[in-house]
Amino acid sequence: MVIPADVSRADARQMLADQAEYGKWELARVLLYRGGARRVWLRRRAMKVRRSDEG
Secondary structure: OEEOOOOOHHHHHHHHHHHHHHOOEEEEEEEEOOOOOEEEEEEEOOOOOOOOOOO
16 A cells, blocks of 8 residues: 555545454554655464363
């Protein structure tokens, strides 16, 4: 995902927070380009599953 340079930090943070909350993604890496654009890598959040036969 590439975030253009004209997007504010607050808007970028909100965009990533929405992805984390609703899409079950988490931030893996951010690369900041010279012009101010940001390239963001997201990864699937690990889901913790409980076994059904545990007491």
